[in-house]
Amino acid sequence: MDIYEKNGKAIPYEIHKKKIKNTYFRIKDGYLKVTTSSFSKKKLILTYIDLKFDQIYDKLEKTKQEEPINQIMLWGQTYELKVSHGRFKFEIDNDEVLVSSTKTDVNIIKKQIYLGEMKNKLLNIQDKINQKISTKGLKPCPFKLKYLKSKFGSYHRKNKEITLNTFLARLNPIYLEYVIYHEYAHAIVFNHSKDFYNLLSEFMPNHRVYQKDLKRMAII
DSSP states (O other): OEEEEETTEEEEEEEEEESOSSOEEEEETTEEEEEEETTOOHHHHHHHHHHTHHHHHHHHHHHTSOOOTTEEEETTEEEEEEEEESSSEEEEETTEEEEEESOOOHHHHHHHHHHHHHHHHHHHHHHHHHHHHHTTTOOOOOEEEEOOSSOSEEEETTTTEEEEEGGGGGSOHHHHHHHHHHHHHHTTOOSOSHHHHHHHHHHOTTHHHHHHHHHTOOOO
């Protein structure tokens, strides 16, 4: 484990080299895990850490604030979590989430709930999303839902499908909409050029506010 220090603050990090092309930065267990190509130079990685130091440090600090085991956050609101044993099902009752599951790990149970909530929310907003993307000649893509550690969503050009992080079920629903529009914009402009952001602005005029928030947000 190495330490990168700046302005009296420290970021613990590890660099893992593999046979891959890209470099990935992920917060894990209180440190920054960097997975990169075997040919990547450490100097370039440290330059990136220095450039994004404050954002990375803030994410590390947020991961230290663990959610109580008997609470769950859904769509920006905190609920008391009450678990019983049985076939998986859950319901929201006022300020409580009542769930039955055969699982014993509460973190796994929470992820089951996130998945269920994401499915329900997507059904509620799909008409709104489809109407907006149709203005650019786009057809609805199938969604794949996964609990991811390093990103909120991605567009798969070959399969023409969108992957969404079920962690989004913890946040205000507007962030889910932002990620969906972001990925649909990639169906037309695959990079993050000016054309991409102009298109995203047509889908969601105030998208920069939500983009900025997500960049500062740690996936826990």
